[in-house]
Amino acid sequence: MLLKISNEGVFMKTEKNKKKVKVIKIDLEKCNGCRACELICSAFHANPKYSTNNPARSRIRIYSHPIKNIYLPVYASEYTPAECAGRNKYIMNGQEYEECAFCGASCPSRELFKEPDSKLPLKCDMCEDEPPQEEPLCVKWCLNDALVYEEREEDVEEEVKLDEMETALESLVEKYGIEKVANAMARMTSKE
């Protein structure tokens, strides 16, 4: 099975109308399950840097079940205060994965991606560093190329955020009429 997942990481504005997208391509076929990525991630984020390591603090985890041939690197993404309602299952090439296996959220339903002592959520920052690292350290330490780093530039339309809000407002107006929406806005404004 060749399953590639793009972990669309930190967005950085490089110049006007361009953004640099950092991508780690994960090739499940190539993972040998060594967990060097977990180790070096936790070492890099130690303070002082590399002074300790502890995979339980890592922002990447290999979800693995060797005897089922499941090796799935997952990156820590956003914190979420609530757990999902459903826990779905995926069957791919005869292997069963829980939906949670793919999920990078630091969430109440599991221990994953929380600092073991403080329980604060962890999130992958692509090894932001000064001076910058050539690539995230999990990628550097993965000699089998299960993790490969790519950068690409994407065009950004300046008013993306505005457009989104306007679209939302327009749909509200369509549904409730402009008067109702204006009144609601007025009430909300006076409450603030």
Next chain:
Amino acid sequence: MRYAETGFNLEIDLSKGSIDKVPTDPKLTELHLGGLGTNAKILWDRVPPEIEPFSPDNLLIFGTGLLCGTPAPGANRTIVSTFSPQTLLMAYSMMGGFLAPELKYAGYDKIIIRGKSPDLVYLWINDDKVEIRDAKHLKGKGALETSEFIKEELREPKAQVAAIGLAGENRVYFASIEHGRSSASRLGIGAVMGSKGLKAIAVRGTKDINIARPDQFIELCNQILKYIQHRQQNPIKGVPPILARLGSPQEMAIHDEEWHTTNFAWGHARHRRKDFWTKETETRWREIQDKAVERLISCYNCPMKCGAIIAYPALGISKYMMKCYSKLTYVMAAMSNDLEFGFKIAGLGQEYGVDGYTTPQVMAFAVELYEAGILTEKDLPGFPSNNEERFFYLLEKIVRREGIGDILANGVYLAARQIGKGAEAYDHNTTKRHEQMVIKLGMLNPIYFLMYSTGEKLNITQIEGQTPQAPLPDDVREEFVRDWIHPPEEWADDFKEFILKWGTAPEYQFPFYPPIDVTCKLVEWQETMHYIDDCTGICAGLSSFPIKPPYHIHNIPLFISNATGLDIDEAELWKITRRNRNLVRANNVRRGLRRKDERPPDDHWKKRFPDYETKLLDEYYKFKGWNKEGIPTKETLNQLDLNYVVEDFERRGIYENGKE
């Protein structure tokens, strides 16, 4: 604060049901590092020679290497030490995998187990929470089956488990401790675990491991990773493919088995089949292996892929994980041509928890005795006519200690003596009561003569390494020595000269070449590098075993120093290693090991030179600082701060018979 190590051992007494977290003395790290070194010290201090292997007072120690759990690539070995029911000497077996780092993250350097539980139990170590749990429901279960069951029972898929199978429970003298794709197999340590009523150990750890000088240490790690990439792209020229790259022999990735099948002995270490490897065999075996291997896998923090997940439903066995050479040991011992048979029986052997080297030899020995009429239908009722079926039959008998299996379960040496009727003559491949590698060659090899004779780890692969096993082709010799930075500086010229001259003229042939002093140095170097690995926990596959490995005597002291904050240079590391080597020997001398025990199997080489062999051993003992009986002299021991060993030897009268 302690660096690289945790500074705590976990002491478990299964008779009392007590669990203690005990701080360790940092001075012992300076003297012995960790892993094997400190294991040997604990065994010396606490298990006198009167204690039998299955006595509750014998200890079973799961020791982590000093660098396990640090970012040092490939530092993941668990060193299991106790006294062997088979050899009655210090048993010494190790495994890779994930257990040692997990134990470090849980906050312990070692688990030291004594006593004997009345009922079958398992140990659950979850950081500071440690429990002895009931395992009656796991009785008779397979080793892998047990691991999966425990992880489910504890609802802790991230736990690392080491378990014994039926063979360990039944105290088979070559029972293993199995841990995923790895196992500590040799010398019956699984039987000692079984004798203590301990079915498994499960560990989960979420604590930090500290590094003393982080920037320097991580730089060393990065250099190792870079070198591994370089070395994998530049295999060694002029050696068989299986030895050209890093890792333990790449049996799961490489299909070319010409070297093993044509150089190693088949049956009960009897027959060479120099024409075995044909095009048809290669095609067929490649097909089978491709079908069987589902994924190549590694141990903790190691980029190599020495193991594999084996899935072969057509054979009617469940999935398992395999490493190295056990796909061939059963095939060759059974004189089978069928690699499918190898995958099938090796999987079964692993579930039962038996050593993949000794077990096939014991079974081939039984087949020989049957064919010679020493064992009969009475001993082997319903014995099949086909060798492969016979092996399955014998495996079932042995792991249950049923009928003749009860005797065979003691290994070839002891079984031969128990069976009698001339069976002793068929015990032709053991040293110190232990089954040796199945190699039968022509001309005496003086280097291997010394390693087979004096090795106390009893498995040649845990002593040999880094040196080509046959003369290199003329056109690659110069190139080979050019970047051979690995030998100790003061011996490098001798070793390079050996590589350049070996086999080029009649005077540069075995057995009288290399000169005795160079032979001693070559053996000392190879063995020392293994003993260092056994203390640091670095896998031999990246260090002492392959040719031109990433770790060597020049950079390992830097790893140790920057990880621990101790300042240990090459000379000091060499001295510590000599100390540990002599302490292992002291444990065995105290249990009766003497010169008479130190001989390779008589038929290991066709051409033997008894006088020269005597001289070789004399000179090597002298080189080691041992007397003519192979006992470390008072002077040697005192130099190594082992005065307490001298006192013990004197009290026991050990020096009285052998003159110093």
